[in-house]
Amino acid sequence: MSLQLFAHPFSSYCQKVLIALYENDTPFALRLLDAEAPDNFKELVSRWPIARFPLLVDGARQWMEASIIIEYLQLAHPGPLSLIPSDPMAALEVRLLDRFFDNYISTPQQTIVFDSLREPGTRDAHGVAKARTQLETAYAWLEDYLAGRTWAVADRFSLADCGAAPFLFYADWTHAIDPRFTRVHAYRARLLARPSVKRAVDEARPYRHYFPLGAPDRD
Numbered sequence: 001m002s003l004q005l006f007a008h009p010f011s012s013y014c015q016k017v018l019i020a021l022y023e024n025d026t027p028f029a030l031r032l033l034d035a036e037a038p039d040n041f042k043e044l045v046s047r048w049p050i051a052r053f054p055l056l057v058d059g060a061r062q063w064m065e066a067s068i069i070i071e072y073l074q075l076a077h078p079g080p081l082s083l084i085p086s087d088p089m090a091a092l093e094v095r096l097l098d099r100f101f102d103n104y105i106s107t108p109q110q111t112i113v114f115d116s117l118r119e120p121g122t123r124d125a126h127g128v129a130k131a132r133t134q135l136e137t138a139y140a141w142l143e144d145y146l147a148g149r150t151w152a153v154a155d156r157f158s159l160a161d162c163g164a165a166p167f168l169f170y171a172d173w174t175h176a177i178d179p180r181f182t183r184v185h186a187y188r189a190r191l192l193a194r195p196s197v198k199r200a201v202d203e204a205r206p207y208r209h210y211f212p213l214g215a216p217d218r219d
């Protein structure tokens with residue numbers, strides 16, 4: 001039975017896994033989480049009551065959490081491009097950067113977007129201000145970290161870049177990356193030029209009206 005991915009093309013965490021699948025041309029069936037396919041969402045919730053996506057099903061096995069899915073793909077369905085280095089120390093660095101992009105770029109970005117979906121009067125101005133400060137701090141750290149680098153770790157595209165691509169993509173829409181962070185801008189542009197990322201971004205294009213803060217007319 002082929003791999004099934006419960007996902008939506010506009011979701012950043014789903015794009016993280018889609019990029020890994022596209023990098024290795026791994027065949028899979030998309031179980032689109034959309035209003036037009038309510039059974040897919042029902043099955044997602046029955047399989048994973050936390051109801052966050054993506055979720056990967058491979059026969060009798062299922063995996064949630066984008067990073068774990070990519071780790072599983074490497075173990076069970078490896079392709080020509082290894083997204084986690086075989087050297088344990090290099091792999092640890094990849095996982096560290098993967099945590100950085102999840103926790104300090106994506107999480108504050110999601111905080112701002114989720115807050116904008118709340119009813120006025122129930123919004124959390126303090127939480128949003130804190131998330132914006134976190135993003136500024138993360139952009140500044142990344143600017144220094146990227147000195148002399150092409151990709152997140154060891155000049156090889158990896159798990160860490162799979163997450164960096166959608167998270168920096170949406171973070172810049174949500175809380176603009178200051179032009180003084182030239183390396184972060186150049187890295188974001190390099191990621192967007194990568195065919196796997198370009199494909200994920202293009203497939204999500206029809207859904208840009210979903211972006212609650214208003215998608216900018218670029219990228």
Ligand SMILES: N[C@@H](CCC(=O)N[C@@H](CS)C(=O)NCC(=O)O)C(=O)O
Nearest residue numbers: 011012013051052053054065066067
């Ligand atoms: N920690 C999860 C986060 C996944 C996540 O936040 N997914 C979003 C879509 S980008 C989601 O499920 N949103 C639905 C919701 O929050 O109810 C992962 O790494 O996969």
